[in-house]
Amino acid sequence: MGCSNMLTGFLNLATFILSIPIIAVGVWLSKTHDTVCVRFLQYPVIALGVFILLVSLAGMIGAWCDKKFLLLLYLFVMFLLIVLLFCFTIFAFVVTNSGAGNAVSGKGYKDYRLGDYSTWLQKRVNDPTYWAKIKSCIADSKVCNDLGTKYTTVAAFNKANLTPLESGCCKPPTDCNFTFVNATYWSGAPAPGATDTDCGKWTNDQSILCTDCDSCRGGVLQNVKSNWRKVAIANIIVLVFLIIVYSCGCCAYRNSKRDSGYKGYA
Incomplete structure (x- = not known):
């Protein structure tokens, strides 16, 4: 097993473990809160956790068990995720570019x-x-x-x-x-x-x-602007991490194809 396969597998193991508390939080919200506000949050949280779990599982099995189809599927989903995250980050900066509080003379607010x-x-x-x-x-x-x-x-x-x-x-x-x-x-x-x-x-x-x-x-909207700016900055860090993981996955897939070629030649 190549170094890139090992690294890809371990990185996806980390995200797989991370997905479990995310799902748990979504389930906890659905069981202990019944307000419209929380119901608005619980299903996206659960969906995000399940998505991360499945993608990580595909990456682990594909890298460690040398399953080319799962690796290819994993790389395709990761590519889409990187593109979508990049687009959202740009969009977040654009739509929050305007707007600010207006100072009031003699007031602290x-x-x-x-x-x-x-x-x-x-x-x-x-x-x-x-x-x-x-x-x-x-x-x-x-x-x-x-x-x-x-x-x-x-x-x-x-x-x-x-x-x-x-x-x-x-x-x-x-x-x-x-x-x-x-x-x-x-x-x-x-x-x-x-x-x-x-x-x-x-x-x-x-x-x-x-x-x-x-x-x-x-x-x-001022709250949205402040929070989205923080999310956009965090997204840049996540994008760097995803690109590293994606690069390792590409190397793992290339190694898998090369090993298959050697086996076929033998």
Whole structure:
């Protein structure tokens, strides 16, 4: 057995072992959580784990048992995975290239506007079905629950370093100029001449607040931008690893063909 076959087999053994906890997490989510938010996650997690398990198994058997068909199938799937991962990484950088929080004078937090982000991302969060799932996730994570007791004075609230979700979904936009009661309860009417449509969407209902506002969608997209940038950087590392594994697999397949040729000649 060639060195490339051994290395390919061991690398796939490592990914095979990694797939087991991934599947376990997906099963755990399906058994212990029944919210829309978690159901939205559990099936992709299980599918990803099963996919990694099967591909790794094909790579191990193909490399260690000298099965050319499995090696060829493994290399084909790996090639597609590398191409798709590369395309997704480029796409992630492109769609998250625009958008940022808007600094507010005298405030520690920023305001977020939906229109600042890419058109593709805007269309996603404007889809009613998709947004309903996101709102469920916001409710499940209890983003706004502690703000009312954490910031009870306007001075403390103005200095608060709120997250994008807290700023966009838990309070009205600053331009509305409502009167502060606490971080999640505001009184009064919108300032004269206020053009932000979110001023009319804000409600003191603690189960809703500004989750129907465009500012909340903007806060979600700012989170998406930050997370996708991190994922894209991680993808670059994964791509380098996959290319190394793919190169080893190619060498293993070439060795397998060469050994078959020698046997046929003998």
